[in-house]
Amino acid sequence: xxKTPKFKNxxxxxWVDQWVKVCDPDKVVVIKGTKQEHxxxxxxxxxKGQFVKLNQKLRPGCYLARSHESxxxxxxxxxxxxxxxxxxxxxxxxxxxxxxxxxxxxKKYKGCMKGRTMYVIPFxxxxxxxxxxxxxxxxxxxxxxxxxxxxxxxTGDAVxxxxxxxxxxxxxxxxxxxxxxxxxxxxxxPCAKKIDDKYITQFPEDGEIWSFGSGYGxxxxxxxxxxxxxxxxxxxxxxxxxxxxxxxxxxxxxxxxKYHVTAAFPSACGKTNLAMMLPKLPGWKLETxxxxxxxxxxxxxxxxxxxxxxxxxxxxxPGTSNDSNPNALLSCKKNTIFTNVVLxxxxxxxxxxxxxxxxxxxxxxxxNPCYRCVDDTKRMGPKPGxxxxxxxxxxxxxxxxxxxxxxxAVNCPVLDKDGFNGKFNKKPTGVPIDAILFGGRRPSTIPxxxxxxxxxxGVFMGSAAGSEVTAAVIADNIGQxxxxxxAMLPFFGYNVADYFQHWLEMExxxxxxxxLPKIYFVNWFRKGEDGRFMWPGFGDNSRVLKWICQRIxxxxxxxxxxxxxxxxxxxxxxxxxxxxxxxxxxxxxxxxKVDVEGWKKEIATVGASYDEYDAKASKDSTxxxxxxxxxxxxxRGILAQVTEALSK
Ligand code: OXD
Ligand code: MN
Numbered sequence: 001x002x003k004t005p006k007f008k009n010x011x012x013x014x015w016v017d018q019w020v021k022v023c024d025p026d027k028v029v030v031i032k033g034t035k036q037e038h039x040x041x042x043x044x045x046x047x048k049g050q051f052v053k054l055n056q057k058l059r060p061g062c063y064l065a066r067s068h069e070s071x072x073x074x075x076x077x078x079x080x081x082x083x084x085x086x087x088x089x090x091x092x093x094x095x096x097x098x099x100x101x102x103x104x105x106x107k108k109y110k111g112c113m114k115g116r117t118m119y120v121i122p123f124x125x126x127x128x129x130x131x132x133x134x135x136x137x138x139x140x141x142x143x144x145x146x147x148x149x150x151x152x153x154x155t156g157d158a159v160x161x162x163x164x165x166x167x168x169x170x171x172x173x174x175x176x177x178x179x180x181x182x183x184x185x186x187x188x189x190p191c192a193k194k195i196d197d198k199y200i201t202q203f204p205e206d207g208e209i210w211s212f213g214s215g216y217g218x219x220x221x222x223x224x225x226x227x228x229x230x231x232x233x234x235x236x237x238x239x240x241x242x243x244x245x246x247x248x249x250x251x252x253x254x255x256x257x258k259y260h261v262t263a264a265f266p267s268a269c270g271k272t273n274l275a276m277m278l279p280k281l282p283g284w285k286l287e288t289x290x291x292x293x294x295x296x297x298x299x300x301x302x303x304x305x306x307x308x309x310x311x312x313x314x315x316x317x318p319g320t321s322n323d324s325n326p327n328a329l330l331s332c333k334k335n336t337i338f339t340n341v342v343l344x345x346x347x348x349x350x351x352x353x354x355x356x357x358x359x360x361x362x363x364x365x366x367x368n369p370c371y372r373c374v375d376d377t378k379r380m381g382p383k384p385g386x387x388x389x390x391x392x393x394x395x396x397x398x399x400x401x402x403x404x405x406x407x408x409a410v411n412c413p414v415l416d417k418d419g420f421n422g423k424f425n426k427k428p429t430g431v432p433i434d435a436i437l438f439g440g441r442r443p444s445t446i447p448x449x450x451x452x453x454x455x456x457x458g459v460f461m462g463s464a465a466g467s468e469v470t471a472a473v474i475a476d477n478i479g480q481x482x483x484x485x486x487a488m489l490p491f492f493g494y495n496v497a498d499y500f501q502h503w504l505e506m507e508x509x510x511x512x513x514x515x516l517p518k519i520y521f522v523n524w525f526r527k528g529e530d531g532r533f534m535w536p537g538f539g540d541n542s543r544v545l546k547w548i549c550q551r552i553x554x555x556x557x558x559x560x561x562x563x564x565x566x567x568x569x570x571x572x573x574x575x576x577x578x579x580x581x582x583x584x585x586x587x588x589x590x591x592x593k594v595d596v597e598g599w600k601k602e603i604a605t606v607g608a609s610y611d612e613y614d615a616k617a618s619k620d621s622t623x624x625x626x627x628x629x630x631x632x633x634x635x636r637g638i639l640a641q642v643t644e645a646l647s648k
Contacts, residue, residue, distance in 0.1 A: 002027045002118065008164040012137055015171045016120055019139045023175060024111045025118035031146060033122075033156015041143045050144065050188050054338075055347030061335035064343055065144060066367055068189040071216045072340065073402045074225065074267075076490050078213075079200040081230065083494065088204075090495030090630075091613050098203050101210075105199055108177060108212050115180025116141040121149050122159035122169075125228050125295075125309035130422035132241075132295055132307045132430055134232070135159055135167055138222050140174040142190075145220050148337060151312040151406045153223045170207050170231055172222040177213035188367075191215050202226055204234035204493045216339075217314060217404065228293045228309045229491035236295070237494060237502045240509060245487045246294040247275040248306050250416040250431065251545055254283030259549050260419070262294045262306060263437035263522075264487040266467040268402075270524065270537070272315045276327035276414055279542030280576055286542070287416035288327070288409075289431065291315070296433060302512025305430035307422045310409070317341050317403040321355030323580065324538055327414050329354075332407040340365040340403035342380065351399035352379070364398040435548050439522040440467030440484065445598035446523040448535055448591040449544045451551055451558060451565035455507040458519025460638040461564070462486040463500050464606040465521070483609045497613050497630035504632055518552055521564070526591045534591050536581035543572050543583070561594045562645030568592075596646055603643050610636065 004020045005028055007013040020028060031037065042063050045051035051063040081089035082098040089095035096104075119140050126133030138149060149155055163169055177197060178190035192198055192213030199212045200219050209226045211219060218225035232243035246262040253259070265271050275291040290308025299305050313331060317338070320328050332338070342350040344359040357377040364370040364382070373379040373388045380398040381391040409415055418424070424431045438461055440446075452458030466483045483489070485496060492499055507513050522544060524537040547567050550556045558565035569589055577583050610631045 004028055005030050005120070009166060011171075012163055012169070015137060016139060019109070019173055020118065022106065022109045023113035023118060023141070025113035025116055025141060028118045028120065030120045030160075031122065031150075031156055033150065033154075033158065038147055038150050041147050045143055045147075048186055050186070052343060053347075054349065058346070058348050059334065059336070062332075062338065064338045064341065064349060066188060066365055067216055067340055068187075068191050068193065069366065070193050070195070071189065071191045071214050072400055073216065074218045074490065075195065075198050075200060075214060078195060078198045079490065080202065081493060082201055082203050083205055088494055088498075090492065090497065092489055092492055092496045098206070101201055105201065105210055105212060108197070108199070109173070109175060112175045112177055112179050112212070113141040115182070115184065117143070119143070119146045121146060121155055122163060123149055123153040123155045123223055124159045125153060125223055125232075126307050127422040127428070128154055128158050128162070130307060130428045130430075132297055132305075132422065133309070134170065134227075134235075135162060136170040136172055136223055136227055137163070138172040138174060140220070142174065142176050142215050142220060144215055145174060148221050148314075148406050149223060151335070151337065151408050152221055152314060153311050170209065170227050172209040172211070172227065174211040174220055174222055175213075176215045176220075189215060200226065202230045202493060204231060207231055207235070221314070224293070224310065224314065225491055228295070229488070230493040232295065232309075232493070233488070233491065233499065234493035237498070240505075241295065241297040242304070242503075242506065244294050244296065245292065245491055246436070247271040247291045248289035248294045248308055248419070248431065248433075249275050250287040250289060250419055251549065252285040252287075253546075253549060257549075259434045259552065260289075260306070260431040261435045261437060261545065261548070262296070262433055262517075263439065264462065264465070265439045266441075266465070266484045266487045267490070268316050269439065269441050269467055269487075272313060272320075272328055273325045273538060274541060276325055276331070276412060277541060278326065278539050279545070280539035281542045281546055281573055282576055284542050284546065287414050287419070288412050289416050289419040290409075295430075297430065298506065298510060299429065299432070300511055302510045302515035303432040304506075304517060305424070306433050307430040308409075308420060312409050313405070313407045313412070315405050315407065317351045317405055318397070318399055318401055319353045320351070320405075321353055323355055327412055328405075328407075330413050331409075331411040332405040334411060335408050336411070337406040338404070339406070340400035342370060342398045351403060352397055358398070362398065365400045365403055370398040433517045434552050435520060436517045437520045437522050438462045438465045438486065439524070440465055440487070441525040442467065442481070442523045443525060443527040445595050445602050446521065446526070447563075447566055447593065448523060448526070448588070449547065449567060450521045450563060451548075452519040452521075453560075453564060455513065455516055455519065456504060456634050457564065457638055459500060459503040460635050461519060461521045462503065463635055464602075464609075483605075495630060497632070500635055501632045504634055518548070520548055523591075528587070534584070534587035536583060538581065540581065540583055543574065546573050547571055562596075562642060562648070563594055563599055566592055566594070600646055603639065603646065607639055607643075610639070
């Protein structure tokens, strides 16, 4: 058996000892978190054919990985919340009894690291030493996970020092589930090929994360979705704070007043784009604190203070361009890992809708040759001489739709360094949040921006969030609207209805509810009947953010409607309405209106989603068992109020 390293923290020792015994790796390496160690692991992977080293002049410190075709996204169907009682996992999660699940998974883990190295990664979610930060230990047999965790979290000795002093941590175990026989050559992307052999399992009551069989993204980088959202949301409920699927940004007005905003949008709905946006409005400055996850804690003044627990961006590559997000492109100029994008002949990368010409030929995400289309320089096909239409008909993409860049946050040219380091006015409090935005891709009905009339109304808005399904999850219903309350559907660590209640509790228990952030619902994705977007999005979204800041400051009145407070057309600043994308005034007027008939249908489906949560809670799929109702009455109250107001 491999020699187990010695740790000062007895719990770390026990966690590692346990898994060395079960998984039987060839050796065990504790990650120190140095630059040299990171480079050495990347270079080892290049030698083994698991990484391609990119042109170091064009992309210093950058590498490309290609995953197995069965391992390209989160696997929601194989993600489990194993609380003791099924009802505590709630109707939106897959559940299994924790003892049964542990038994089942232990069989999988038995000998699963034979022929491999076990890495022990001490990591921090948040700036090391910040009072909001939490710590973890991920044991993994994937060097890909190690180098991605190095970017996405703060890893190594600095964390271990805190654990050495007895610091608490979330224990995580991960294996790709592909042991090697003696002398067996490794493959480029080891993983369990069958979907049923993959497990992404959270034990919220033990605070443990067990992952098996996948090496991709949130399935394997356990600090991200598993810890910072699923486990942390349960911790947050128990301790009176919030773990949310939200970007955090800092906005500075021409008068130099700073505002901090969080926004919860479902996966692949533009959180990274908004987090790094270049405001089109003159004089406004936007800086990034985080693009995916926010932890918010109430302060003594009743404000919510936020940190970004992550250290990097795990961004969706296709669609990231100089038009949509130049700062994201700049963020992946160096020290970045690309997964499942196209390799160009000069050792660079390319993806669909990158906004630049495709190379004449390249290597696609599956490792096969690909060629520029004859009639479109911005598309590639699997054979030479193909047209864009032929490629589309073949359903081919050269970069996978969920291909990613893993880029260090410090690369971002507009990073708010203080906020990112958890500081506000030099104090490690996190930043005070002025506004919370919810949103999603909603082609119809939902207006450009809608202000909640109260905290409870805002919670209602969040509970009603939904979006078109995107490629960030494996799903066969791409394009349809799915309800995604607070953009947390795949990430709740407990019962969705209790989560709504927890949001309501944040007001009830607040030291000063008047200081809670104002809540808004935004929709950048309205389409006309002809299918065109009615709002340009991207930098033009600064017009909406300005209106929100003005509302916070009480500077503008709003149209008070049945569904919430909407801007008056003249209060959306249209300065600098120039360039490739422009606001069309008639479209703007349209998306500031209440579509009463559309909203009646919308509200009915929100009510149906509540009924479904309650029906599932009572284990009765045909009728709502009133006794088992778990969705808070206050939210049903808002539902009734909006329904009534719409019928007037
Ligand atoms: C992500 C996601 O990768 O939400 O951030 O799926
Ligand atoms: Mn996300």
